[in-house]
Amino acid sequence: METPKFNSDEEFFAWTFEKISEAITNLTKRLEQVEGGLMKIPPPGADMIKYKPPGSPTYLNMKELLDTMFATLNHLENRLNKIEEKLSD
Numbered sequence: 294m295e296t297p298k299f300n301s302d303e304e305f306f307a308w309t310f311e312k313i314s315e316a317i318t319n320l321t322k323r324l325e326q327v328e329g330g331l332m333k334i335p336p337p338g339a340d341m342i343k344y345k346p347p348g349s350p351t352y353l354n355m356k357e358l359l360d361t362m363f364a365t366l367n368h369l370e371n372r373l374n375k376i377e378e379k380l381s382d
Contacts, residue, residue: 299305335341339356346353346361353361 297308299308339354342355343352344358
């Protein structure tokens with residue numbers, strides 16, 4: 294953008310203040326867009342990642358998913374231990 298020729302300092306300052314005002318208005322709009330995008334990001338923690346296991350009606354966060362996985366693993370280990378006990382008797 295070229296700076297036009299001015300006949301007086303008043304014209305120059307009027308043009309300058311208008312350009313500054315436009316820049317501030319543009320920055321305000323951009324900042325509102327950035328803030329809107331940031332509001333869509335979940336806060337840090339277990340809810341940042343959601344996963345829907347096959348057959349599950351709902352999405353689970355990381356804590357719920359790991360709790361479910363460890364509960365299932367513990368259940369399977371218990372069953373395996375019972376089977377091993379029966380076979381060793």
